[in-house]
Amino acid sequence: KQPNLSTMIVITLVFCALLFMAGLNYKLVVGVLIVCIPVGLIGMTLIIQDKIPFIHAYQLGRIMAWLYPDDYPDLAYQQQNSIMAIGSGLLWGKGLNNTDPTSVKNGNFILEPQNDFIFAVAGEELGFVGSAVIIILLLFITIECIFIARKAKDTAGRLICCGVGALIGFQTFVNIGVASGLLPNTGVTLPFVSYGLTSLWSLYIGIGLVLNVGLQPKKY
Secondary structure (H helix, E strand, C coil): CCCCHHHHHHHHHHHHHHHHHCCCCHHHHHHHHHHHHHHHHHHHHHHHCCCCCCCCHHHHHHHHHHHCCCCCCCCCHHHHHHHHHHHHCCCCCCCCCCCCCCCCCCCCCCCCCCCCCHHHHHHHHHHHHHHHHHHHHHHHHHHHHHHHHHHCCCHHHHHHHHHHHHHHHHHHHHHHHHHCCCCCCCCCCCCCCCCCHHHHHHHHHHHHHHHHHHHCCCCC
16 A cells, blocks of 8 residues: 555645636635634644544654654654755755755755755755746746636636646645645655656646647637
8 A cells, every 4th residue: 555645635626626617606615615624723633632543653743743843853854954955055056966965965865855855956956046937937837727728618628727737736836835844744746847757747748738728719
């Protein structure tokens, strides 16, 4: 068994976005949020108190290390190093592919930095400017998917574009949130940046579908 809660959460968020774009009643959305927010807060409290049996030990450890990094230094090691790496890049960074032995990539302070923590490497080597460029480019891709969806001639095309845009947007938010300490450590890649041919091919296929929808005649 290889449980992957983070991917399930991203897929759930994409599914909710598709339901919303399909014409889900606004009142129902507000009602669900009113229920889910308190339930989520109660669930987080129970998780911290270790009273939810289906939460795995490593998942609990990641959440506790995120909330109390000083009390769980071993579990928070990677995420704290990621935060320091992003901060050490300052405005312009240390330079792409630099040979500084104290960097997270060269010093092996983060395991597999080319995957989940690639944004930490980008922040250190390219600085604030390079990190901002990456975020803006991914934001532009997400927004362009939404613009194409608005021009789609049918519901199917609109949902395809919104689904791809939501996937890229949510993956970006989760990955950067983890690298910057905003979210607990997960295993979500950064779209078009993280190492991995399967993820890259999937995103290219999704963008191809979006472009195909954009080439269709506009609705009247």
